[in-house]
Amino acid sequence: MQIETVLQRALSHASEHLAGLDNRSVAPTSSLENLRHRLGVDLADDGVDPVQVIDELVEACRGGHVGSAGGRFFAWVIGGTLPSALAADWLTATWDQNAALHACGPAAAVVEEVAGRWLKDLLHLPDPASFAFTTGCQMAHVTCLAAARHAVLQRAGWDVESDGLCGAPRIKVITSEQQHGSMIRAVRLLGIGMRDLVALPTAADGKLPPDALAGALQAHGGPKIVVLQAGDLNIGAFDDFSTLVPIAKESGAWVHIDGAFGLWVAADRRRRHLLDGSQDADSWATDAHKWLNVPYDNGIAFVRDGDVHFATMSHRAAYIAKAKGARDQIDWNPEWSRRGRGFPVYAALRELGRRGVEDLVDRCCNHARDLALGIAAIPGVQLLALSEVNQALVRFLDSSQSASEADHDRNTDAVIAAINLGGEAFFSGTTWQGKRAMRISVCNWRTSADDVRRTIAAIEKVVRSADPWCPTI
Numbered sequence: 438m439q440i441e442t443v444l445q446r447a448l449s450h451a452s453e454h455l456a457g458l459d460n461r462s463v464a465p466t467s468s469l470e471n472l473r474h475r476l477g478v479d480l481a482d483d484g485v486d487p488v489q490v491i492d493e494l495v496e497a498c499r500g501g502h503v504g505s506a507g508g509r510f511f512a513w514v515i516g517g518t519l520p521s522a523l524a525a526d527w528l529t530a531t532w533d534q535n536a537a538l539h540a541c542g543p544a545a546a547v548v549e550e551v552a553g554r555w556l557k558d559l560l561h562l563p564d565p566a567s568f569a570f571t572t573g574c575q576m577a578h579v580t581c582l583a584a585a586r587h588a589v590l591q592r593a594g595w596d597v598e599s600d601g602l603c604g605a606p607r608i609k610v611i612t613s614e615q616q617h618g619s620m621i622r623a624v625r626l627l628g629i630g631m632r633d634l635v636a637l638p639t640a641a642d643g644k645l646p647p648d649a650l651a652g653a654l655q656a657h658g659g660p661k662i663v664v665l666q667a668g669d670l671n672i673g674a675f676d677d678f679s680t681l682v683p684i685a686k687e688s689g690a691w692v693h694i695d696g697a698f699g700l701w702v703a704a705d706r707r708r709r710h711l712l713d714g715s716q717d718a719d720s721w722a723t724d725a726h727k728w729l730n731v732p733y734d735n736g737i738a739f740v741r742d743g744d745v746h747f748a749t750m751s752h753r754a755a756y757i758a759k760a761k762g763a764r765d766q767i768d769w770n771p772e773w774s775r776r777g778r779g780f781p782v783y784a785a786l787r788e789l790g791r792r793g794v795e796d797l798v799d800r801c802c803n804h805a806r807d808l809a810l811g812i813a814a815i816p817g818v819q820l821l822a823l824s825e826v827n828q829a830l831v832r833f834l835d836s837s838q839s840a841s842e843a844d845h846d847r848n849t850d851a852v853i854a855a856i857n858l859g860g861e862a863f864f865s866g867t868t869w870q871g872k873r874a875m876r877i878s879v880c881n882w883r884t885s886a887d888d889v890r891r892t893i894a895a896i897e898k899v900v901r902s903a904d905p906w907c908p909t910i
């Protein structure tokens with residue numbers, strides 16, 4: 438059967454891809470022009486055999502994939518894919534359920550019910566909280582902040598679902614300058630402009646100072662939303678929730694938490710304290726496609742008050758078949774037709790169990806620390822920040838005696854580029870407190886002590902070869 442043949446081909450290509458992760462360059466090796474040339478064939482009048490389509494697709498993409506599925510990719514915050522999650526994702530595509538309604542895919546609906554319940558338990562979120570599986574944390578923010586907008590305007594006597602935003606009391610969104618851009622985009626999509634976003638400066642530890650929050654809340658009398666951070670992407674900073682959440686609640690604000698990766702430390706008994714007090718927030722956004730290591734796209738929104746969440750998102754139309762007692766995903770998600778996102782999450786959680794998630798988080802944090810300390814031990818490397826979680830920052834100093842900060846910045850970017858070009862490991866840069874730095878972010882289940890060792894050795898080689906005073910090793 439043709440479909441079986443093509444799926445077998447896909448399996449063999451997939452196996453080859455995974456088997457090669459340890460030996461291929463982590464950085465892509467094909468240029469933009471090359472990929473455009475190879476992929477940009479004319480769309481023919483006649484179709485092509487499916488097996489040939491897949492073979493040629495794989496061939497045309499060769500060298501065009503970033504090795505983020507492997508253990509030596511430390512850029513941004515990108516997780517890998519656990520074996521069962523990958524397999525469940527293949528089956529999700531195979532079953533091809535429209536996970537909008539229970540009626541379109543009963544198993545897809547129930548698997549989300551169960552996965553959502555497990556996640557609340559694992560992440561220590563209130564049991565009655567409602568949830569939605571979204572494309573990513575960005576849309577989880579949209580979902581949570583739409584509920585927030587509904588609630589704070591309702592308290593001000595305004596029904597946003599019926600009357601819209603024109604003429605509504607202005608909502609202030611108060612947050613820290615370390616906020617992730619996805620939250621800002623979510624705010625914009627919800628009709629709140631940048632003029633109403635207050636991004637407060639943080640202390641050197643990346644945390645929002647309580648006085649600054651209290652002052653900003655006091656300065657604004659109208660409806661307010663406070664967005665706090667559980668793990669910022671530069672230094673993995675966690676806001677002091679035990680202090681900040683009560684301050685925000687006191688002033689009638691809705692409190693939302695961006696825990697795209699940081700919420701997962703709730704599963705780790707050694708680091709859970711970082712989230713103390715966060716359980717008292719009104720909504721939380723996280724990603725399964727980062728630290729839980731399921732394939733894209735998979736974010737999760739949680740809302741304490743399910744009635745508010747439902748009032749914001751629920752949808753009824755004459756042709757929608759509602760099953761009694763079932764959970765229809767469309768009542769909680771921003772999307773209509775959508776992928777059955779519960780399957781890979783369900784699989785990953787069963788594969789790992791509570792202990793497995795805890796071990797995954799702990800391992801990644803330890804590898805991040807070992808990487809940071811190992812890299813910082815190389816002459817000319819400055820450790821800028823070492824978090825309690827899976828993020829760290831280092832800077833590569835220019836060795837000339839008269840080097841300025843700008844020279845160190847340039848050198849840092851040059852070293853990052855050289856490391857990535859070498860293909861052994863991959864990192865991204867950032868600017869932190871005015872300085873260029875290399876981010877170390879570990880959230881792939883595959884990363885091993887050997888990956889850490891190989892990475893440090895590769896960086897040492899780059900740093901030494903760039904320094905005329907050090908012999909190349």
Ligand SMILES: *Cc1c(COP(=O)(O)O)cnc(C)c1O
Nearest residue numbers: 514573574575617619670697724
């Ligand atoms: C990745 C990230 C996001 C955005 O998540 P997406 O899944 O890419 O939409 C938001 N906040 C933080 C802190 C992140 O690291």
